[in-house]
Amino acid sequence: MNLSYLLDPAHWDLADGSIPRLILSHLWYVLLALLIGTAIALPVGLWIGHTGRGSFLAINAGNAGRSLPTLGLLMLMVTLLGLGLAPVLIALTVLVIPPVLTSAYAGIRTLDHRVVDAAKGVGMRPWQVLTKVELPMALPVLMSGFRSATLQVVATATVAAAVGLNGLGRLLIDGLAVNDYSRVLAGAIVVAVLAVVLDLVFALAQRWVVSPGLTERSSK
Amino acid sequence: MITFDDVVKVYPGGGTAVDHLSLELPTGRTTVLVGPSGCGKTTSLRMINRMISPTSGRVLIDGQDVAGEDEALLRRRIGYVIQHAGLFPHRTVLDNVATVPMLLGRTRRQARTDALGLLERVGLSADFAKRYPAQLSGGQQQRVGVARALAADPPIMVMDEPFSAVDPIVREGLHREFLRLQQDLGKTIAMVTHDIDEAIKLGDVVAIFRQGGVLAQVGTPRELLEQPADEFVAEFVGRDRGLRSLSFDTAAGLPVRPVSEAPDLLLDDAGRPAGWRTGGGAAGTFTSADSLRLVTDLTITSPAGMAVRVGPDGKAEGVVSHHDIADHLVRRRETK
Amino acid sequence: MITYLSNNGDAVLAALRQHIALALIPVLIGFVLALPIGYLGVRFPWLYHPLVNTCGMLYSIPSLALFVFLPVLLGTKILSPLNIVVALTIYTVALLARTVADGLKSVDPLVVQSATAMGYRRLRRLTDVELPVALPVILAGLRVATVANISLVSVGALIGVGGLGQLFTRGFQLFYVEPILVGIILSVLLAAAADLVIVLLGRLVTPWTRFQGAAS
Numbered sequence: 001m002n003l004s005y006l007l008d009p010a011h012w013d014l015a016d017g018s019i020p021r022l023i024l025s026h027l028w029y030v031l032l033a034l035l036i037g038t039a040i041a042l043p044v045g046l047w048i049g050h051t052g053r054g055s056f057l058a059i060n061a062g063n064a065g066r067s068l069p070t071l072g073l074l075m076l077m078v079t080l081l082g083l084g085l086a087p088v089l090i091a092l093t094v095l096v097i098p099p100v101l102t103s104a105y106a107g108i109r110t111l112d113h114r115v116v117d118a119a120k121g122v123g124m125r126p127w128q129v130l131t132k133v134e135l136p137m138a139l140p141v142l143m144s145g146f147r148s149a150t151l152q153v154v155a156t157a158t159v160a161a162a163v164g165l166n167g168l169g170r171l172l173i174d175g176l177a178v179n180d181y182s183r184v185l186a187g188a189i190v191v192a193v194l195a196v197v198l199d200l201v202f203a204l205a206q207r208w209v210v211s212p213g214l215t216e217r218s219s220k
Numbered sequence: 221m222i223t224f225d226d227v228v229k230v231y232p233g234g235g236t237a238v239d240h241l242s243l244e245l246p247t248g249r250t251t252v253l254v255g256p257s258g259c260g261k262t263t264s265l266r267m268i269n270r271m272i273s274p275t276s277g278r279v280l281i282d283g284q285d286v287a288g289e290d291e292a293l294l295r296r297r298i299g300y301v302i303q304h305a306g307l308f309p310h311r312t313v314l315d316n317v318a319t320v321p322m323l324l325g326r327t328r329r330q331a332r333t334d335a336l337g338l339l340e341r342v343g344l345s346a347d348f349a350k351r352y353p354a355q356l357s358g359g360q361q362q363r364v365g366v367a368r369a370l371a372a373d374p375p376i377m378v379m380d381e382p383f384s385a386v387d388p389i390v391r392e393g394l395h396r397e398f399l400r401l402q403q404d405l406g407k408t409i410a411m412v413t414h415d416i417d418e419a420i421k422l423g424d425v426v427a428i429f430r431q432g433g434v435l436a437q438v439g440t441p442r443e444l445l446e447q448p449a450d451e452f453v454a455e456f457v458g459r460d461r462g463l464r465s466l467s468f469d470t471a472a473g474l475p476v477r478p479v480s481e482a483p484d485l486l487l488d489d490a491g492r493p494a495g496w497r498t499g500g501g502a503a504g505t506f507t508s509a510d511s512l513r514l515v516t517d518l519t520i521t522s523p524a525g526m527a528v529r530v531g532p533d534g535k536a537e538g539v540v541s542h543h544d545i546a547d548h549l550v551r552r553r554e555t556k
Numbered sequence: 557m558i559t560y561l562s563n564n565g566d567a568v569l570a571a572l573r574q575h576i577a578l579a580l581i582p583v584l585i586g587f588v589l590a591l592p593i594g595y596l597g598v599r600f601p602w603l604y605h606p607l608v609n610t611c612g613m614l615y616s617i618p619s620l621a622l623f624v625f626l627p628v629l630l631g632t633k634i635l636s637p638l639n640i641v642v643a644l645t646i647y648t649v650a651l652l653a654r655t656v657a658d659g660l661k662s663v664d665p666l667v668v669q670s671a672t673a674m675g676y677r678r679l680r681r682l683t684d685v686e687l688p689v690a691l692p693v694i695l696a697g698l699r700v701a702t703v704a705n706i707s708l709v710s711v712g713a714l715i716g717v718g719g720l721g722q723l724f725t726r727g728f729q730l731f732y733v734e735p736i737l738v739g740i741i742l743s744v745l746l747a748a749a750a751d752l753v754i755v756l757l758g759r760l761v762t763p764w765t766r767f768q769g770a771a772s
Contacts, residue, residue, distance in 0.1 A: 066703045067747035069710040071721055072740040075728040079736060155618035162714050163728065172624055176634070176715065185628055188621040199616045269673055296675030306670030310688045310764050320674050352764040368674075378673075 005175075006186035017170070019190060026167035026194065029157045032089055034150060037096025042142075045104025049138070050130055058105035062145075065098025070156040078163045088160050095156055096149045103145020107138025140214055143206040147199060154195045168194065221247045222268060222376065222410060227277035229263050229433065237263040238274070238433035245425070247282075250402060250409040252423035254416055255456070260433030265412045268378050269298045281376065296320055299369030299377040299407070303385045305361040307353040313339070313364050314349040320372040331371075338367040343397055359390035366398075370405075379411040383418065395421060416457055420445070420464070428453055442468045466513035471506055474515065474548050476529050476538025484524050491535040499523030505530045516545055560734040568723065572742055575719025578640050578712065579705040580750070585641075586648025587698060593649065594656025595682070604657060614650040619643060619711045640712040647708070648701045655697025659690030692765050695758040699751050706747040710739065720746075 005011060011019050048054045073094060077087035111134060119133040135142075161169025171187025174180075207215075222245040229238040238260040245251040253261040266272040267279050270291050278285050286294055307316050317338055318331035326334075336346060342363040353361055362382065369377055383391045383398075399422065402409065413419055419426045420441040427438040430452050437449040445465035448454035458464065479485060484497040493503035504518035504527045518527035519542040526539045561568060597607040622643040627634045630642065663686050671685045687694075713721025723739030726732075759766070 063703065063751070064744075066700065067707055067744050067751075069707045069721070069724070069740060069743040071710045071713060071718075072724045072736055072743060075724045076733065076736045076740060079728055079731055079733050151616050151618075154616075155620070158618045158620045159711060159714065162725075169620065172620055173714070176624065181628070181634075184624045188625040191621045192617040192625070195616045195618055195621075196613050199612065271669070271673060292675045292677045294675075295673055298673075300670060300673035302666060302670055302673075304666055306664070306666040308667060308671070308685060308689070309664075309768065310685075310691075310762065323675055352767050354764065354767040 002182040002185060005171075005180070005182035006189060011186070019171075019186070022166060022168050022170055023190065023194060025165075026154075026157055026169075026191070029085075029088065029092060029160060029165070029167055030150065030153050030198075033092035033096050033153050033157075034146075036089070037093045037149065037153075038100050038146070040093070041097040041100035042104050045101040046108060046130065046135070046138075048101075049105040049108025050126075050134065052109075055105070055109075058102055061098040062102030065095065065102075068095070070095060070152070071159055071162070074156065074159055074163055083164050085165065088163060088165050092153050092156055092160075095152050099145045099149040099152070100142075103142050104138065106145075107141035108134050110141065111137050136211060137214060139210045140206070143202070143210065147202045147206075150198060150202060151195060154191070154198060158191050221245065221282060222251075222408065223278075223280040223283075224264065224267075225278045225280060227264070227267065227274045227279060229260070229267070229272065230275045236260075236433055238267075241277070241433065241435055243427055243435060243438060245408065245410055247408045248406040249424040250411060250422055251425040251427060252411045252413060252419040253427050253429060254413055254419040254423075255429030255436070256431060257414060259429035259431055261412045261427075261429045262380060263433070264429075265378055265380055265410055268376070268410055269295045269300060296323055296372060297374045297376070299372070299374040301362075301365050301369045301377065301379040301382040303381040304358075305353070305365030305385075307361055307364055307368070309353050311352075312349065313344075313351050313353065313356070316353065316364055317367045317371050319368060320374075324372055335367070335371060338370055339364075341370070341401070342367045357390075358386045359394060362386055362394060363397075366401075375408060377407045377409045379409060381413055382411065384413065384415065391418075398422060420457075420467075428456060463513065463516070466516060467511045469512045470508060471510050471512055471515050471529065472508040473552075474512065474540060474545065476540050477544070478538060479528075479536050482524060482526055482528075482539045485526075485528065485536070485539065487536060493528045493530065493536045496522070496524050503528050505536075507532075512545065515540065516542065519545065557734050557738060560738060564735070568738060568742070571720050571722050571739075572746070574637075574717075575706070575709050575721075575743070575746065578637060578709045578717070578719050579644065579746075580702070582641050582644035582648050583698070583702050583705055586645045586652055586701065589645070590649050590652035590656050591687075593653040595660065597653065597657035598660040604661075607657060608654050611650040611654045614646055619647075619708050620714060622646065623712060623715050635716045637712075637717045639715070640709065640717055644705050644708060648705060651701045651704070652694070652697050656690070656694055659693030659697070660686055662693055663689045688762075691762050692758070695754060695762070699754050702750050702754060703747045706743060706750060710743060 014020060045058060048058045070091075074088060074091045077091045081087035081090070115137065116129060116133060119129045124132065157167050158169040158172065160167050161173040168187055168191040171183050171190070175183030175187060224241045224243040227238055227241045228236070230236050241260075241264060253264060255261050263272055267274055268281075268286070270286055273287070278287065280286065308319070311319075314332055314335050317335035318328070321331035321334060322328060336349060339346065339348060344360065344363055344367070348356070348360065348364075353364070356364065362385070365382070369379075383394050386394065395418070411422065423441060425438065426441055426444055428436045428444065430436045436456075437444060437453045442465060444453065444457055445461045445468075448457060448461070454461070479487070485503060486494045486497060488494045493505055495503055504522045506515050506518060506527055506529055508529070515527050519525060519540065526541050528539050529537045531537050593607070597604045623639055624634065626632065626639045626642055627636070630638070632638050667689060668681070668686060671681045676685065709719045710721025710724060712718035713725045718725075720739040720743050723735040727735035727739070
């Protein structure tokens with residue numbers, strides 16, 4: 001296993017194309033797509049879950065999203081709209097929407113309806129029921145959807161290098177192009193670590209934002 | 221006969237569940253283990269089919285230590301019924317009942333034929349055979365559970381709160397059928413319940429446990445009600461144990477007054493009670509075979525304060541008031 | 557699109573065939589491997605959390621990274637289809653081992669208890685009672701794994717082996733939308749068809765689920 005590219009300090013400065021810069025650009029794509037996608041999908045999912053209207057859409061969005069080939073979507077957008085950040089971002093955002101939408105819907109739908117009844121019964125207004133009861137209780141499911149969206153986007157952002165963008169995929173694509181396996185290996189390791197760490201961060205965040213009353217921990 | 225011989229069960233870090241239990245469960249009889257939660261009754265029960273092993277002491281079936289037997293083979297000859305029945309959701313009612321016979325190597329065909337007969341035995345028609353447990357009510361599931369436990373005709377039945385998951389009316393029906401079945405089959409039954417009324421109703425022998433896995437008293441229901449060994453047992457069998465012990469006496473020895481002493485009683489042409497002049501509805505009637513408890517109850521609910529004894533032909537033979545019952549009980553105590 | 561298909565029918569068909577093989581062989585292998593692994597996570601409770609965490613970690617590794625990393629690990633050629641098969645098998649196992657464990661854990665303890673009390677030995681109890689009862693949960697996981705695999709195969713086109721993914725790279729290089737659209741549509745249809753097959757098979761082997769939640 002040739003780790004020379006990964007371990008070479010020259011690749012860890014802040015010059016263009018260095019590993020830290022690629023990590024930053026990778027995270028930038030991921031963050032943008034997550035923000036835009038969540039801003040679209042979360043309200044829609046919550047609304048469908050709260051009102052029950054459009055359930056069919058919400059249930060099937062998750063399945064349909066999973067079956068979309070990410071590479072095809074990416075290349076379609078770029079072929080249609082030209083090179084650049086925007087088409088890639090559209091593709092990534094399209095991947096964020098289904099899991100967030102479905103989990104927001106499912107999080108609210110699978111709530112114990114007696115709790116929601118109780119919330120109405122003590123005199124909460126619909127908005128209060130949503131923000132004070134339904135949303136906090138739906139968080140565990142919602143977060144798991146958000147995490148799977150994150151994984152999907154991190155992986156697809158890697159592929160974005162194939163359509164000319166930066167991000168850690170550069171190391172893989174360029175390395176393959178010039179048969180520099182040390183570089184390919186460096187890219188694979190860094191992006192895998194990034195994905196695992198990111199998932200871990202969100203797992204910890206989930207622990208922090210979800211009420212202990214809703215997790216197994218509280219029963220111990 | 222099932223014998224507990226100085227059995228102790230200590231859970232690591234969890235204290236003593238069963239404390240030096242010695243108890244005999246007679247063959248062909250129903251023995252009910254009853255007590256508050258945490259009294260070790262279920263733990264004791266589950267040691268019979270080795271779902272739990274004792275820390276020390278022995279559990280014997282007809283003199284054979286169960287610890288020396290193959291677990292699976294032992295369990296196949298002990299019927300097991302639990303709360304909510306524990307039916308296999310992926311199998312039809314018929315195949316649920318056929319489970320143990322199939323494990324014992326009988327052919328599927330034979331096992332299913334036998335199972336059909338058993339369903340009828342527990343009061344379910346053949347229509348139920350092809351259904352899945354999710355399609356049954358709680359009471360029906362419990363019946364299937366009993367049929368499944370009976371399928372291999374085991375000499376011993378172990379029942380863990382078998383009737384506590386169904387509503388009181390359904391439970392009442394299951395109790396009646398249980399007593400009827402047991403009269404036919406004469407199995408050696410060990411049953412656990414937390415309901416003392418159920419224990420008294422179903423048990424030939426009742427063993428009352430107290431917290432910490434100690435056996436407080438064992439005896440027939442009547443013994444427990446009339447001579448509780450201590451405060452705990454007296455409290456557990458209930459404040460109304462005097463009234464309840466009347467269930468064990470029939471009205472055969474209860475003297476009645478002539479019908480003429482009840483001018484308000486209406487009789488039809490054949491001399492059968494038809495009601496009371498003062499209030500609507502049927503007259504409360506009993507026969508000599510009914511319990512004193514029933515008669516007492518009738519005198520309380522009757523608008524005339526009297527119950528009417530009828531003969532086999534349904535004709536009124538005499539009447540009693542609650543004063544008469546009280547006098548009868550006083551006389552009975554004096555002669556004892 | 558019709559003209560594209562009629563001119564390139566053979567190539568598209570070959571790509572589709574390769575896509576099916578690359579996606580479904582890992583599902584089969586992964587399913588067979590996940591059963592015992594998932595079972596271990598239930599049989600030995602202390603194994604459950606390490607198992608779930610490892611599965612989660614493996615599943616979070618981006619596919620392209622795994623595709624290019626495996627040749628280093630396995631000594632295979634970078635263009636070998638084996639890399640794709642092994643990578644997707646890893647994903648399938650990561651997803652299904654957890655599902656199998658969760659499915660087995662979801663079996664009502666009373667059902668397991670009554671099976672034990674009726675004289676089932678451990679192995680037969682597993683095959684006759686626990687696995688069948690857990691099957692609906694396991695099949696739901698199998699659907700997810702199958703659909704995910706079908707969409708992931710195309711990423712392999714970046715290293716030269718990717719079934720319908722080759723239509724994407726070809727279209728992209730020529731800046732030509734038709735093959736990309738054909739690839740996406742076929743890939744989605746394939747996923748939907750595979751999903752449907754599993755659902756129908758599932759109904760066939762778990763007839764009792766239709767009644768659950770119906771009666772009390």
